[in-house]
Amino acid sequence: MKNNKTFDKITVIGLGLIGSSICRALRKYEITKKVVGYDKDLDILRKVKDLNIVDLISQNLNESVIDSDIIFICTPVGSIPSVAKEIQSSVKWGAILTDTGSVKGSVCDFFKSNNFDGINVIPSHPVAGTEKSGPIFGFHELFIDRWCIFTPMKNASEQSINDLEKIWTVFGSKVEIMDSAHHDLVLAVTSHLPHLISYNIVGLANDIEKIKESDVIKYSAGGFRDFTRIASSNPIMWRDVFLNNKDAVIEILGRFIEDLSALQKAIRWEDGDFLEKKFKNTREIRNKIFSAGQGEFGEEKLNKIKEN
């Protein structure tokens, strides 16, 4: 694939931050002759039209996928099965059907227990994003230096997996194929728990009656501010993540609370050695994250890319 409009038609369903960024990247890198965008929200469709990031806007889900070579479902993870079921009969034989949901077990279970014969189903998860929601915040550079995890169904052909991998590679991502259960456990630690904790601490600060909001804002540079970024992420998307990755999140959350109780006990009993030892262990990983090119936030990264 030489970015020479290899494909005739690609459909993107759900035009939020991720879906709209995929539309932009598909056009930027000339992956296909036609990008069709569908969203059930008319307001979003209007914005996408104004932004001019697709070739055709569709208000009809089934029509939007007819003759498409590839269909990206970029809706909140809870609605992926119902969207897939609805479009199934309109998807052409041999097409690639993929998604971008942050949970893969529930999506794969759905595809396993439903017959999608003749369609190359490749559930996937680009580990990228910002705290912003909606099509106006998307940008084609969002996936650069990020990982995209594939959890392909057995029936997906090697050729189809290679084709999809090439697209993500052109977008700037690295692709890894993984078992969906392992994906969900790893992401529970690296993404889902961090979001839950952030929502919780920001919510707590709102609730404490002895502290004014203005105090929280003024002194947020002490650490609190770091949590507000991910606590301003899309509520619907994250509701769906927790409902669909329930088992792994509850397992990891249990361990988190256990460990937190040990820290609480050390504070109560003034065990400085225990605290110091725990705090020393956590310094190194940040350097490793930066060395691995995973250090910058979306907009910082974008600015850096634009500077070069």
Added chain:
Amino acid sequence: MKNNKTFDKITVIGLGLIGSSICRALRKYEITKKVVGYDKDLDILRKVKDLNIVDLISQNLNESVIDSDIIFICTPVGSIPSVAKEIQSSVKWGAILTDTGSVKGSVCDFFKSNNFDGINVIPSHPVAGTEKSGPIFGFHELFIDRWCIFTPMKNASEQSINDLEKIWTVFGSKVEIMDSAHHDLVLAVTSHLPHLISYNIVGLANDIEKIKESDVIKYSAGGFRDFTRIASSNPIMWRDVFLNNKDAVIEILGRFIEDLSALQKAIRWEDGDFLEKKFKNTREIRNKIFSAGQGEFGEEKLNKIKEN
């Protein structure tokens, strides 16, 4: 005070990130004729000498404060009382004695129960910092647009409070006078709990036997990365914070765990409405933090300042 070297001598004890930034700002804004720096760690003293950010380096704590108009104690909060006690007899009549500890109750209790007559004791806390430690990472702009909280002792003269406030104002900070118990509660929420949570989640990721460190690093862009910044803060400083703000931290931690248990229960029982409602409530505060000029991290802020 017109930045015209109003003072003859100012001593800074403890030359880490905060102490060394104070030294730089004192010189940059020409607050005093002479800045004297003391640290018990010879390696740090050597670095400070190389950096040329003080006029005189002292290896003798008591000597360093003789004839000083102002003494800043910038050591970890647990050692502030012992440092204050040791220098007490060498501090000149009428001098200002201040500190930069992140906990104020324990420091104020010490000063209340010890006789510092004739010295203007003004415990303080500049709510500023980065995750880096040591004198090479300090910079004079660190305090710009940040808040510095004073919890002055009764005996401190109005003049001395005004003088210290003017210095922090020249550094770019805004000053607020506060009761030490309220300070410790507000900071428990906005700073101490966020740090504890970050240390805990980063430690947890290290410990899970089914997940490789390389997985955590690769997929850290999903949210985890945000926590590694504050989890790489100075372990000794933070050990001391938790030991010295034990009561407020345990109170806030108790509420945090309660709220987290409610979220856990909602996930277990698949109560999507509850989750969505909670997640929606937390979006707005981030915008307010940015509007209040508290949005940028240390280095981002520095870059922005340098650009202008």
